[in-house]
Amino acid sequence: xxxxxxxxxxxxxxxxxxxxxxxxRPVCAHREEVGLARAPEAIVERIxxxxxxxxxxxxxxxxxxxxxxxGLAAMLRDRRGTVANSPHLRWRDVAFGELLAARLGPIRxxxxxxxxxxxxxxxxxxxxxxxxxxxxxxxxxxGIGAGVIASxxxxxxxxxxxxxxxxxxVAWGDGAAPCACGQxxxxxxxxxxxxxAARIIAALSAARAPRTRALELAGGVPGRVxxxxxxxxxxxxxxxxxxxxxxxxxxxAVALGNALAMLNPARLILGGGxxxxxxxxxxxxxxxxxxxxxVAATDGLSIVDSTLGDDAGLLxxxxxxxxxxxxxP
Amino acid sequence: xxxxxxxxxxxxxxxxxxxxxxxxRPVCAHREEVGLARAPEAIVERIxxxxxxxxxxxxxxxxxxxxxxxGLAAMLRDRRGTVANSPHLRWRDVAFGELLAARLGPIRxxxxxxxxxxxxxxxxxxxxxxxxxxxxxxxxxxGIGAGVIASxxxxxxxxxxxxxxxxxxVAWGDGAAPCACGQxxxxxxxxxxxxxAARIIAALSAARAPRTRALELAGGVPGRVxxxxxxxxxxxxxxxxxxxxxxxxxxxAVALGNALAMLNPARLILGGGxxxxxxxxxxxxxxxxxxxxxVAATDGLSIVDSTLGDDAGLLxxxxxxxxxxxxxP
Numbered sequence: 131x132x133x134x135x136x137x138x139x140x141x142x143x144x145x146x147x148x149x150x151x152x153x154x155r156p157v158c159a160h161r162e163e164v165g166l167a168r169a170p171e172a173i174v175e176r177i178x179x180x181x182x183x184x185x186x187x188x189x190x191x192x193x194x195x196x197x198x199x200x201g202l203a204a205m206l207r208d209r210r211g212t213v214a215n216s217p218h219l220r221w222r223d224v225a226f227g228e229l230l231a232a233r234l235g236p237i238r239x240x241x242x243x244x245x246x247x248x249x250x251x252x253x254x255x256x257x258x259x260x261x262x263x264x265x266x267x268x269x270x271x272x273g274i275g276a277g278v279i280a281s282x283x284x285x286x287x288x289x290x291x292x293x294x295x296x297x298x299x300v301a302w303g304d305g306a307a308p309c310a311c312g313q314x315x316x317x318x319x320x321x322x323x324x325x326x327a328a329r330i331i332a333a334l335s336a337a338r339a340p341r342t343r344a345l346e347l348a349g350g351v352p353g354r355v356x357x358x359x360x361x362x363x364x365x366x367x368x369x370x371x372x373x374x375x376x377x378x379x380x381x382x383a384v385a386l387g388n389a390l391a392m393l394n395p396a397r398l399i400l401g402g403g404x405x406x407x408x409x410x411x412x413x414x415x416x417x418x419x420x421x422x423x424x425v426a427a428t429d430g431l432s433i434v435d436s437t438l439g440d441d442a443g444l445l446x447x448x449x450x451x452x453x454x455x456x457x458x459p
Numbered sequence: 460x461x462x463x464x465x466x467x468x469x470x471x472x473x474x475x476x477x478x479x480x481x482x483x484r485p486v487c488a489h490r491e492e493v494g495l496a497r498a499p500e501a502i503v504e505r506i507x508x509x510x511x512x513x514x515x516x517x518x519x520x521x522x523x524x525x526x527x528x529x530g531l532a533a534m535l536r537d538r539r540g541t542v543a544n545s546p547h548l549r550w551r552d553v554a555f556g557e558l559l560a561a562r563l564g565p566i567r568x569x570x571x572x573x574x575x576x577x578x579x580x581x582x583x584x585x586x587x588x589x590x591x592x593x594x595x596x597x598x599x600x601x602g603i604g605a606g607v608i609a610s611x612x613x614x615x616x617x618x619x620x621x622x623x624x625x626x627x628x629v630a631w632g633d634g635a636a637p638c639a640c641g642q643x644x645x646x647x648x649x650x651x652x653x654x655x656a657a658r659i660i661a662a663l664s665a666a667r668a669p670r671t672r673a674l675e676l677a678g679g680v681p682g683r684v685x686x687x688x689x690x691x692x693x694x695x696x697x698x699x700x701x702x703x704x705x706x707x708x709x710x711x712a713v714a715l716g717n718a719l720a721m722l723n724p725a726r727l728i729l730g731g732g733x734x735x736x737x738x739x740x741x742x743x744x745x746x747x748x749x750x751x752x753x754v755a756a757t758d759g760l761s762i763v764d765s766t767l768g769d770d771a772g773l774l775x776x777x778x779x780x781x782x783x784x785x786x787x788p
Binding site: 205207214263264276278280281283287288291292293294297298302303311312313314380384385387388389391392393395396418421422424425426427429430 | 618632643709714721756
């Protein structure tokens, strides 16, 4: 039985799990809060301890050669696992990969991955992408991110920064919406969950707020109206909600369709917290996608929902490391 | 000395050449007009005869096992070389790959590629992409096409249709420009050479045509004004020419920048007949690209011109076949 260890290092939790073969259920799992001590060296020590712990829990007496893959809520700079920036971890220019590889020992395959890439690989191993060698997975949650698999390999780009679909431009010029990344017109600045939520609340809190069923559904309190309420109102035929969704759906559709034109995947996997709570927006987006994507790119394309949820990242990171897609020397 | 044979099947010419190793100069080359007899079986026979001819010309006595790669001016449907549509060849739904593989024999590696993919691979073997394993090559000529190499492999997609950058959308809705592909808002319908040329002539032939230096440069004949004249006029500060280029450059930049966001290549290769004759448009596009592409995607990116020209396709097809990137069984 082949065992590999996956690590998910997020802003709140450090999770570590041992997996056997393609089974998405971990043999042994560990979770601890990241807490306030976030010096890279300290985090690496804690990862090493947790790796030992789950290896033993999985019944492996000598775990020193087990592959370890780490999914990070971070923008990576290169294939050596250097973290360019992680607002979640409050890291900037951290040689995380080198520290980790040095600590975990030379025998072991060690890799670090953008968390969305790790989740995508997990879906490929045991979720919505099993058996599909060319796939695009797009997660529309607080932000928007994507993972790409081409010919059965993770497409991570020259510097580990591929799949940045949240920052493709769907508007330009001075009127384009400002994005937290510092640029304008990113699709995330229109359809990312935090932007959508803020826009809804701002619109309904304004002096001349529109009348909308979304507000009724939230008990009349503007600050409580969520994208889910707007989606329900749109489904009920509410003018304001429909107008908002009809504005946003083509923007997301263009970002998706343009990615399909470049990549020609066999499958598009959709996930993330926003789309799972907004079925009407999802449906409008898929309708607009047929106009946005070249016919050749949608012919034979299957579009499915992600199935594994957040744990996909642990599984995916473990399998990426085990498959040899590790740090470049 | 490893010899492989490249074939370029275009709308006008059938070219076949034998290459030795990485040398971009063919050991032996053959060219004939495609002519009017375009039945797939007849074309395959002529390819087979020309392959024998150049193999002998390259001094190979038994050429039956030499790899043969064919670059096609066609949209392919799958990895078996089925031609979905080729306006140039007047083919639709032709099982070209199967015919070719059956005729050229079972020993030989045989592959068929979109012509832009073959050109891109040629630049990778011996041109502007040597030593670069993650690259995007974009050709802005009559149309707009792209080839992608990721981790040293051609990214051709699930159905051989990846890299369709000409048909990414930069506008949507009823006001978006109609494209020959049947959709609206494709970047090619704005910045593709045939569209740019037609737009220029239409604008300058209209009843209230603008006054522009571009018209002077073309001897005062509206029907003779080319994108090159407009580019020269823009460089000279002509208002109309600058306004047109300032409208088009961000559209091309957004298409390029969004592709960089998804792919994170180490190098962007630019080629094609339009950009080579419009240095001002090229410069404006690259300026706009810095706003359109995520910072992480341009950090460390090199942008260079293609160096091999059209012959890159022959070399690339030969090497793709030799590298084992051939028809799926």
